[in-house]
Every structure is written in C-alpha cells, then in structure tokens.
Amino acid sequence: MTKRRSRGDGGLHWDDKRQRWIATASLGYDPSGKRIVKRGSGKTKTEAKNKLKEVLRDYEDGLAIAPADYTVERAVNDWLAYGLNGRDPVTVKTCTILCRTHIIPGLGARRLRDLSAEDVDKWLATKAKTLSTRTLQGLHGCLNRAIKRAMARDKVKRNVVALCSVPKGKEGRPSKALTFAQAEAVLKAAESSRMYAYIVLSLLTGARTEELRALTWDHVDLDGDPDASPSIPPHVAVWRSVRAGGDTKTRKSRRTLALPKRCVDLLRQHREAQQREQGDAWSESGLVFASTTGKPLDAANVRRDFRNAIKDAEDVDSREWTPRELRHSFVSLLSDNGIPLEEISRLVGHSSTAVTEAVYRKQIRPVLQGGATAMDRIFQNE
16 A cells, blocks of 8 residues: 655645646755745646756755746846946946847846756857857856856856856957058148147057056156256156056056157147136046046047047048057058068057057156157157
C-alpha cells in the first residue's frame, strides 16, 4: 500500500477557481513559527510538479522567487533607476538612450530567467550590422551591469551576458585631416564668424575641443616673460576639460603650449570683442569661448556653429567635417613640414608616436615652443 503523506507535507490538487493544478511542498517553519510552503502551478500535473521543482531548486540555492513577469525590461529599468546614482549626468543620459533605443526593444519582453547566452549573441550579431563596435560595447556593458545587479538581488541565478563577447561592428567614419590649402580656405571662410578664434586656436595648437570649451582666461598668457631665463613666450595652459571633475582626459594630458603669433593677435581681439558684447544677461564664467550670455558652450552647438562658419570654404564640404578634425589637421600639417613625430607627440600630449589617445605625457614645463614656431612658418604670419 502507498504510504499516506503526513499533514503539511504538501501535495498536488486541482484549483477550480484558477483552473490549474497546484503542487505544494512544506519546508518547515520560519522564525515566527509560520509554516514555509512553496507552490508551483500549471495546466497539467507534470507542468505543476516541474514548476515546483524549479521553485524548490531556487530556494535551496538561496534565491528569492522572482515574479513570473520579471523581464529583462524590468531589470534594465531598475538598473537605470537605482544603479547609476552618483554617475555623471552625461553617462546617465547615454546609458538611458542605449537602453531605451536598443536593449528594451530587442530583449525587453524576455523573462529574465529565460534569457540565454544564445539570445544575447543573436541580438548582438543583429545590432553589429548597423552599429559601430564602440556602440556595441556600450550596449553589452549596460545589459551586463543590469543583469549583474538583478543577480545580486536574487532575481536570476547567473549573468549570461558576461559569457558573451562583443562582435565587431560596422566601420565608423574615418577621421581625416585638412590639407594646407583646405586649412587656409577654412580660416578665410571663418574670419567673420564668432567661431574664428576657436577654429584658429584648435588648428594651430592641436588642443582638443573639450579642452578649448573649458579654457579660461587665467590659463592664457598673451604676453609671456621675455626677460625670464629662459624666456617664456605667450602660452596657453591646457590643464582643464569639460569632463566630469574638470580635469583633462588623463593627468598626463596636461601640457603648456606656446602660442603662434597669429593666435596671440587673434585672442587679444577676441577678448576685446567678448568684453564689448557683455550685457545685462552676461554671466561671468571666465571662459575664453562662451555663449553670447557667458555660459559654457555645448558640444552640439560647437559642431553646428563650426559647420556654419566654414560652409563657404572652397573645396571643403562643411557637412563632412567636425571640430575634432582640426586636431588631426594640426598633426598632419606639422608632419608634412618636417616636424619630428616625437615632437608632435609631445605637443598633442601623446607619450609616443604609436599611441594617439590612450597614453599621454605630462608636460607642463618648459613651455613647448615647437608647434608655435612651426605654425608661424607654415602660415607666414608677420
């Protein structure tokens, strides 16, 4: 004869109200003396028992029982809401856009427990057809952190995203540099615009746009000290950027650069013009390049104003150029005029000729004069 189960041991019964089979199991008592009962439901007895086995397995693994409707979308939204506290607003905005635009539409409806590495691999492979490798890395990173957070809160057993590699994405737009003729055309076309001083300083010193947007007048010396030993020429201290915290990309990218004569003359004119346009709405920030009200410039506005400034440049399609390519042009022009690559690397803050953006050298003193001297010769400014 089959032995009868003891009271409280659980069982399998039909629930008329829910129209489902309910499998139950008793797991003892909690600290308050209340019986711990776990349940699994299904349309068939087998489905109900299998569901109960899954629940019991998760309980034994120490996992909380996540709601049946806990999807990838909910995990991602929870991470966006609570997992980015203290991050830079730009980082939060970027992650939100990536999640809302790509992750949630592609994987959001999937139950988190059912998400597999194969699902992630297929999704990334599809995205690789239209997105760059860097964007794919961003998507992978956001999803990985969202699932990792859910795993830490016992919503899922493992993070399958960590098991997936990022495929190579679509080739991005290659950077390019202006020729000398194009550079002259750009400078000529921009002469009457508010961006003129910005464009000239970027092209003739190789400073990054993020460094120029944060440049303040107290880091600009238009007189120098000719009586010092050795003499100090007019120079600009590239010590800040618009990044979080106000520092440059790395500490080693801080450098002090001598200014070509063309930059010195133009910056004096720019400062006078800036002082003349200060009205009641002006907000003093000390920035060399600011909006008409003295506020910091936005990257998107700089790109727009730059393209408007050079739209009439001969042999230059303004739609195909961005401000950051003035820095590439600086390197190219120096190289074309015989400046050693080692010197160019120092001028742009690189530690070697082989590395362009990864490793930098800290070079504050002495003021680097090679770029200014070469630019004066290249553009033949009296």
